[in-house]
Amino acid sequence: MSGTDKAPTRLTPPADAVAPVRHPDAPAPGELLGAHYGHCFGCGPAQAHGLQLRARAEDGVRVTAEFTVKEAHQGAPGLAHGGVLATALDETLGSLNWLLRVIAVTGRLETDFLRPVPVGTVLHLDAEITAVHGRKIYSTAVGRIGGPGGPVAVRADAVFVEVKVDHFIDNGRPAEIQAAMADPDQVRRARAFEVNP
Numbered sequence: 694m695s696g697t698d699k700a701p702t703r704l705t706p707p708a709d710a711v712a713p714v715r716h717p718d719a720p721a722p723g724e725l726l727g728a729h730y731g732h733c734f735g736c737g738p739a740q741a742h743g744l745q746l747r748a749r750a751e752d753g754v755r756v757t758a759e760f761t762v763k764e765a766h767q768g769a770p771g772l773a774h775g776g777v778l779a780t781a782l783d784e785t786l787g788s789l790n791w792l793l794r795v796i797a798v799t800g801r802l803e804t805d806f807l808r809p810v811p812v813g814t815v816l817h818l819d820a821e822i823t824a825v826h827g828r829k830i831y832s833t834a835v836g837r838i839g840g841p842g843g844p845v846a847v848r849a850d851a852v853f854v855e856v857k858v859d860h861f862i863d864n865g866r867p868a869e870i871q872a873a874m875a876d877p878d879q880v881r882r883a884r885a886f887e888v889n890p
């Protein structure tokens with residue numbers, strides 16, 4: 694049965710969930726994670742109107758990230774679109790899985806929008822993994838405005854589900870998959886994931 698056939702309402706880890714373990718080869722605290730894919734709408738440098746979010750490893754299983762809201766990201770005049778803000782949270786939460794050396798996709802993402810976020814604002818994101826249960830990775834994030842210690846504008850809780858690289862090969866478009874496989878860095882990463890489950 695696929696995830697879409699179930700009632701995926703739980704964001705609270707089960708009682709037998711375990712604490713996340715930072716992989717020994719995870720990027721050092723302070724290190725930029727870099728884009729996982731050049732054309733990613735969340736982090737890719739090749740996406741002119743994308744978020745171009747930059748995430749940085751922190752201690753433990755935590756990342757911080759910044760996203761500058763641009764004109765292309767508006768919903769209401771002069772304000773960030775809620776879906777774009779959800780994307781920033783999704784991307785930041787997704788980047789956490791690098792610290793476990795696990796490939797995972799978003800299963801569930803629950804977002805609270807607490808304050809409007811004007812164009813030109815730098816959104817300061819802070820995310821951490823809270824628990825792991827089998828293939829499920831539970832995480833939480835906040836986005837602040839006016840500085841890393843500013844008021845919380847958005848927050849989210851999520852469940853990511855671990856997948857194999859076949860998830861992308863089987864479901865992605867052949868042209869993009871072939872291009873990604875031709876990128877030596879991408880292949881290196883995919884291999885690293887395969888040998889470091």
Ligand SMILES: CCCCCCCC/C=C\CCCCCCCC(=O)SCCNC(=O)CCNC(=O)[C@H](O)C(C)(C)COP(=O)(O)OP(=O)(O)OC[C@H]1O[C@@H](n2cnc3c(N)ncnc32)[C@H](O)[C@@H]1OP(=O)(O)O
Nearest residue numbers: 694695696697701729787798799800801827852854861873
């Ligand atoms: C060769 C080329 C190179 C490639 C290199 C790739 C490297 C890339 C690196 C990193 C990429 C990350 C990309 C980041 C982008 C930002 C993050 C996104 O936006 S990701 C896109 C949005 N998300 C999706 O498109 C998921 C679509 N959904 C699915 O594919 C499936 O539904 C999936 C994989 C999530 C689950 O399907 P199942 O058949 O594999 O597994 P089942 O058995 O259904 O679930 C496993 C466990 O997870 C729970 N689960 C499943 N769905 C859930 C949900 N929605 N909420 C809560 N729990 C859920 C289930 O209850 C089950 O739990 P129990 O083991 O029984 O305890």
